Amino acid sequence: MQKLGKQTLKLEHPVTILETASIVGPKEANGPLAKYFDQCLEDEFWGESTWEKAESKIIKETVNIVIGKSKLPQDKLEYCFAGDLLNQCISSSFGLRELNIPFYGIFGACSTFVEGMGLGAVFIESGAAENLLCCTSSHFCSAEKQFRFPLELGNQRPPSSQWTVTGSGSAILSKSGTGPYITHITTGKIVDMGIKDANNMGAAMAPAALDTLISHFKDTGRKPSYYDAIITGDLGYVGKEILIEMAETKGYQIKSNYNDCGVMIFDKATQDTHSGGSGCACIGTVFSGYWYQQLKERKYKKILLMATGALTNSTTAQQGESIPGIAHAVSIEV
């Protein structure tokens, strides 16, 4: 393990992303990436009586799929790193309570998936584990109820609002394998630029994304052009534009090879999701579905995967607080 600068770790023995899996809800299944997901649900409940139980089922079944695809016996998975958006991370705790694997609960809001990949990669590099699991989930209906208004109220959503992705993404990291490899980890700091609008998470998270992005470039000595793609989690259309502009003022041109999973997952013209997708499952499903396949097929060889999170809740919004953001990044290469 080599420390580069203040925030980046370079792995001496790059960690293989052995397998990924994703399940998405019906709206995501009507989006442009549908064919890349392992399973598309027909409704938001999936036979459960509540949205929370549905979300737990989604993460549970996604984990079952990734374990099945990996062909690893379940007892070879030594740790699970998981978290989600629901209060007290109940989707993960309840969905994975029968997993019987040493469990680290994590919370980075929508940055959780890459936070878990970073922690997991350190565990494998250190010799603490040979194989482990990272997973996350989110659900449009449970998230709206939790962070904004119950759906039954029928509130209007402003143009800067994003649509929480219903789904789950899961990855198995492994000491042995032929890649794609996690080669670097850049851990984010909490950044709060004073944005208070709970319907504009993209603007709240973009400064954190900028901070991690620039730290990554400074720590590694790389330029944006090093990567075939720079990918953020869920800045959406609004946050994506802000990040491009802010990066440019700092001397980094990312426009040509940068995209955001929240922009990618829904069709802007027909799906009425305003600023795009969000939620832990946004980068979770788009990486586990689309990007992982691009890497496996060597259509992309070097990507910087950066998940962004808004560390807020409905109480702080009511108490007039601003929205702190965070962004965690990993370099993935084939």
Place this chain on the structure above:
Amino acid sequence: MQKLGKQTLKLEHPVTILETASIVGPKEANGPLAKYFDQCLEDEFWGESTWEKAESKIIKETVNIVIGKSKLPQDKLEYCFAGDLLNQCISSSFGLRELNIPFYGIFGACSTFVEGMGLGAVFIESGAAENLLCCTSSHFCSAEKQFRFPLELGNQRPPSSQWTVTGSGSAILSKSGTGPYITHITTGKIVDMGIKDANNMGAAMAPAALDTLISHFKDTGRKPSYYDAIITGDLGYVGKEILIEMAETKGYQIKSNYNDCGVMIFDKATQDTHSGGSGCACIGTVFSGYWYQQLKERKYKKILLMATGALTNSTTAQQGESIPGIAHAVSIEV
């Protein structure tokens, strides 16, 4: 790093707990351990307008104290592992947003403090960091509002209920130093034995504590008598008795050297806390205050510190779900 059995890591270069700090609320300040805490507050608000803001201030100031006591420049702290009980871990996110240190949000309910110590120890052992921070907080008033009923309702509390500790505990882990050392980490699994009573967290968490305890003994080949003290986080009087009985049925006698921080922090006769203390700050403050000093003075030389968490929230309780528990343990020796 050596893997022992399925759940335990033995550190080849034991990690020093360089310094600890704790701040507690007024009720804890009237308890038997008051003299061990760095600061005792006179009221629950500490000049803030809400309980949530007070809790954020408590964790922030506890971190300031531990950094000051350690005499480390703040920029030598390479990571912060933090989490708490509030929805979306806002106490940590808001309290530590000005810290400017790479941040890993974690959630293990009341097991969070030891979860952070375990993750932090792996980071140091792996070479990812030389010094880092682990911290957590809880607050009686914000926790009651969050998990049970608003205090203004004046609900009665049943005898099995526990009193969430108001306070924060923080520890700096370091590659170099003269101990006390973290030597082993036993990571817990989620265990759910079907307990549904949100006023009996001790019973809900005891099976998870048993699972981790027995795994630790099996993985290390140690017996309970190896330790000068076995310490759980917040099983309280009810959960403590359950753990002693269940351990005995499995062939482990822990009665003579086992205690629980929830039992220790309040006076049963005069403080009316029923089954005792709970919350992330229970083990956080009692370890950072009392136990760390016992280790430094070599009154205790080998302890097993095991934090227990109930992975539940108020929604799952209303939906009729049971309460999954988890317990994370570290061996600490001088």
